[in-house]
Amino acid sequence: xxxxxxxxxxxxxxxxxxxxxxxxxxxxxxxxxxxxxxxxxxxxxxxxxxxxxxxxxxxxxxxxxxxxxxxxxxxxxxxxxxxxxxxxxxxxxxxxxxxxxxxxxxxxxxxxxxxxxxxxxxxxxxxxxxxxxxxxxxxxxxxxxxxxxxxxxxxxxxxxxxxxxxxxxxxxxxxxxxxxxxxxxxxxxxxxxxxxxxxxxxxxxxxxxxxxxxxxxxxxxxxxxxxxxxxxxxxxxxxxxxxxxxxxxxxxxxxxxxxxxxxxxxxxxxxxxxxxxxxxxxxxxxxxxxxxxxxxxxxxxxxxxxxxxxxxxxxxxxxxxxxxxxxxxxxxxxxxxxxxxxxxxxxxxxxxxxxxxxxxxxxxxxxxxxxxxxxxxxxxxxxxxxxxxxxxxxxxxxxxxxxxxx
Amino acid sequence: xxxxxxxxxxxxxxxxxxxxxxxxxxxxxxxxxxxxxxxxxxxxxxxxxxxxxxxxxxxxxxxxxxxxxxxxxxxxxxxxxxxxxxxxxxxxxxxxxxxxxxxxxxxxxxxxxxxxxxxxxxxxxxxxxxxxxxxxxxxxxxxxxxxxxxxxxxxxxxxxxxxxxxxxxxxxxxxxxxxxxxxxxxxxxxxxxxxxxxxxxxxxxxxxxxxxxxxxxxxxxxxxxxxxxxxx
Numbered sequence: 027x028x029x030x031x032x033x034x035x036x037x038x039x040x041x042x043x044x045x046x047x048x049x050x051x052x053x054x055x056x057x058x059x060x061x062x063x064x065x066x067x068x069x070x071x072x073x074x075x076x077x078x079x080x081x082x083x084x085x086x087x088x089x090x091x092x093x094x095x096x097x098x099x100x101x102x103x104x105x106x107x108x109x110x111x112x113x114x115x116x117x118x119x120x121x122x123x124x125x126x127x128x129x130x131x132x133x134x135x136x137x138x139x140x141x142x143x144x145x146x147x148x149x150x151x152x153x154x155x156x157x158x159x160x161x162x163x164x165x166x167x168x169x170x171x172x173x174x175x176x177x178x179x180x181x182x183x184x185x186x187x188x189x190x191x192x193x194x195x196x197x198x199x200x201x202x203x204x205x206x207x208x209x210x211x212x213x214x215x216x217x218x219x220x221x222x223x224x225x226x227x228x229x230x231x232x233x234x235x236x237x238x239x240x241x242x243x244x245x246x247x248x249x250x251x252x253x254x255x256x257x258x259x260x261x262x263x264x265x266x267x268x269x270x271x272x273x274x275x276x277x278x279x280x281x282x283x284x285x286x287x288x289x290x291x292x293x294x295x296x297x298x299x300x301x302x303x304x305x306x307x308x309x310x311x312x313x314x315x316x317x318x319x320x321x322x323x324x325x326x327x328x329x330x331x332x333x334x335x336x337x338x339x340x341x342x343x344x345x346x347x348x349x350x351x352x353x354x355x356x357x358x359x360x361x362x363x364x365x366x367x368x369x370x371x372x373x374x375x376x377x378x379x380x381x382x383x384x385x386x387x388x389x390x391x392x393x394x395x396x397x398x399x400x401x402x403x404x405x406x407x408x409x410x411x412x413x414x415x416x417x418x419x420x421x422x423x424x425x426x427x428x429x430x431x432x
Numbered sequence: 433x434x435x436x437x438x439x440x441x442x443x444x445x446x447x448x449x450x451x452x453x454x455x456x457x458x459x460x461x462x463x464x465x466x467x468x469x470x471x472x473x474x475x476x477x478x479x480x481x482x483x484x485x486x487x488x489x490x491x492x493x494x495x496x497x498x499x500x501x502x503x504x505x506x507x508x509x510x511x512x513x514x515x516x517x518x519x520x521x522x523x524x525x526x527x528x529x530x531x532x533x534x535x536x537x538x539x540x541x542x543x544x545x546x547x548x549x550x551x552x553x554x555x556x557x558x559x560x561x562x563x564x565x566x567x568x569x570x571x572x573x574x575x576x577x578x579x580x581x582x583x584x585x586x587x588x589x590x591x592x593x594x595x596x597x598x599x600x601x602x603x604x605x606x607x608x609x610x611x612x613x614x615x616x617x618x619x620x621x622x623x624x625x626x627x628x629x630x631x632x633x634x635x636x637x638x639x640x641x642x643x644x645x646x647x648x649x650x651x652x653x654x655x656x657x658x659x660x661x662x663x664x
Binding site for chain 2: 260
């Protein structure tokens with residue numbers, strides 16, 4: 027039985043007026059109604075649309091924006107950029123509940139910048155779920171040369187190698203869902219005893235065998251707030267990734283290779299200069315400082331051979347500072363194993379990864395700072411292949427941890 | 433006269449022999465109690481070790497990051513628990529045996545010992561919690577400072593660790609009612625000294641940090657203010 031939770035009496039009253047709908051669009055980050063200018067075009071698509079946005083925004087005069095109906099709702103507060111991108115916060119739950127209540131065929135949640143939301147973007151996100159039968163639609167954002175580095179260096183290649191799906195932005199917070207998937211997300215996972223929407227949405231869809239696609243969007247990925255530091259967000263992302271690996275171990279241990287997901291729309295490329303000025307020295311210094319001070323902690327996760335390779339890296343000057351792909355991949359896999367074995371407090375373990383990550387970023391930026399964006403994409407593809415190549419290493423250590431304990 | 437000396441010596445030997453004869457059963461009872469306690473402790477230890485290993489106690493506790501405890505080493509959590517239980521049994525046996533001596537004297541001793549025991553337990557708990565907290569917080573500070581590229585991260589971490597350990601030690605000694613005022617004053621001096629050292633280190637070290645940061649700001653080209661790297 028799908029869990030609908032409890033909607034407030036106020037929203038129930040509004041929903042009585044609404045009745046049923048085909049599409050629910052949630053815009054929890056909306057701050058003024060001018061950003062809903064695209065709603066006028068919804069009248070011509072032949073679907074009943076409900077747009078839900080925060081109660082703090084003044085109500086919309088429906089006579090001026092004929093077509094969709096509007097729901098003003100008090101979304102659960104929470105910093106969407108610190109505690110996403112892999113889990114869905116309360117705003118998703120409420121949109122799901124509304125969607126289920128009105129019997130919508132699909133719903134879409136846009137947590138990014140509302141000013142980036144246009145009719146074209148909505149149409150691209152919703153169409154595959156509404157017309158093509160896809161259960162999850164993820165975005166392919168417009169990316170700069172050195173953008174979304176955590177996604178490019180860890181999340182995308184790890185997910186691709188382990189779960190076998192090439193989903194460009196599995197951490198996205200702007201998604202579209204089918205009604206079937208919404209019902210599933212509102213259920214409780216018997217293994218973890220948490221509702222499924224609180225877990226990593228992309229892997230939830232993969233393991234359930236649902237249809238996933240991605241759409242090219244002419245918008246940049248949403249940014250975390252200025253106050254968020256690399257270490258905090260990296261800790262959250264890695265924690266989610268590694269916990270997910272534990273939860274879905276039975277699935278990813280059986281998967282082989284990787285397949286692309288259906289992609290809609292033409293890939294949008296930015297026009298930018300090949301040469302990008304990046305100051306790698308602070309990142310290298312943090313990496314070297316990390317090696318000197320955190321070796322005791324790294325020793326609990328990394329085998330001696332990896333520590334020796336890292337030591338050699340600390341002695342290289344900035345101009346020749348290069349972290350080999352295989353070394354980086356082994357570091358990620360070793361930390362995933364240490365996370366599982368709880369050889370040290372997990373928060374400490376994940377925070378101790380920050381200097382290693384910055385070392386990789388410095389290496390990547392130093393190598394490709396004068397290269398065109400296509401070379402950067404090729405380099406990340408090569409990294410993804412390294413993740414796939416090293417999967418047997420992770421498998422053997424996961425299954426027989428006692429044999430390989432550092 | 434020699435007769436009187438001989439009589440005195442005979443009486444003395446008789447008194448000592450009588451005294452030894454009176455104490456001997458008590459002493460033998462103590463030895464027997466100790467032997468039984470050792471056997472019982474060994475049996476308890478064996479059973480307890482099997483039980484703890486059956487549900488992987490070491491692996492579960494290793495995640496708590498207690499100092500000096502790692503699974504597989506000579507001081508694994510299982511070993512420590514077994515030893516504590518074993519010694520408790522032995523000490524109990526010793527007390528039982530001691531009580532077989534002069535009842536009045538030994539019961540006073542036992543009463544005082546048991547009255548002091550809660551202080552010992554409290555002090556041990558304080559030490560344990562303090563050691564765990566010291567390790568945890570010093571590690572947190574170390575990792576946080578490294579991530580902020582603070583060069584004296586190790587010093588900060590060490591200073592905090594010793595702050596907590598000194599505080600914990602003073603509290604434990606207070607519980608044990610050892611030292612009295614001397615402990616209080618020594619603690620004040622030590623604690624104040626560590627805090628002053630840390631403050632100086634932070635203050636002097638921050639000077640370099642601020643000047644480096646200002647240098648970077650001044651030397652940065654206008655185009656470089658546009659973000660060229662994004663992690664998320």
